[in-house]
Amino acid sequence: MGELLKLLAVFFQIGLFSFGGGYAIIPFIHEMVVQTYAWVSQRVFTDIITISQMTPGPLAVNTSTFVGLQIAGIPGAIFATFGCVVSGVGISILLYRFFQRFNQSRYVFEALNGLKSASAGLIISASATILLLTFLGTSAIREAAYADWIAIGVFAGSLLVLKKWKLNPILLMVLTGTLGAIIY
Structure with a gap:
């Protein structure tokens, strides 16, 4: 308690x-x-x-x-x-x-x-x-x-994808989460 x-x-x-x-x-x-x-x-x-x-x-x-x-x-x-x-x-x-x-x-x-x-x-x-x-x-x-240069790369790539191609943020979270599960 x-x-x-x-x-x-x-x-x-x-x-x-x-x-x-x-x-x-x-x-x-x-x-x-x-x-x-x-x-x-x-x-x-x-x-x-x-x-x-x-x-x-x-x-x-x-x-x-x-x-x-x-x-x-x-x-x-x-x-x-x-x-x-x-x-x-x-x-x-x-x-x-x-x-x-x-x-x-x-x-x-x-x-x-x-x-x-x-x-x-x-x-x-x-x-x-x-x-x-x-x-x-x-x-x-x-x-x-x-x-963690891999995390920095994923971060920079995510920013680029969001700004240049306007990818749906939820889809981007799913993709980067999957990538993180594979890498780490």
Whole structure:
């Protein structure tokens, strides 16, 4: 029961600070799940993020479900998902009431502009983390000598195919997933 409560508390905290959406929270989830609690390895975390992006629903919620499942099975998935969702619901209700009251305030408008900028920075950080985890197997840039050149080639090829021939993204995911299963 102690592990379930820890999952609930950690993902409640993640849900509480999920400003900017799922991509902006990836570095925080990574810090908590991989570095602080060592629940999953870097490689497993990358796989969880990949699966979370391909499944329907918010990234943070999908990630919490998959991590909870890895740690404590179905009860872990339930506790982690509930922790992630309940804090967001509470914040949404409070923000709705706040914006209904102060929707014409210039100060609120300017504060939101500041939050947009911070969210953009967090999304860029998340993108860098995902790229480093994918290509280097770690989030440390100093490991560049150990890059996965096959993954970089598949990434570059996918970008080329998407931009030049406008291939359906779902078909591209199936093809690159098959290629990855064959290569790795």
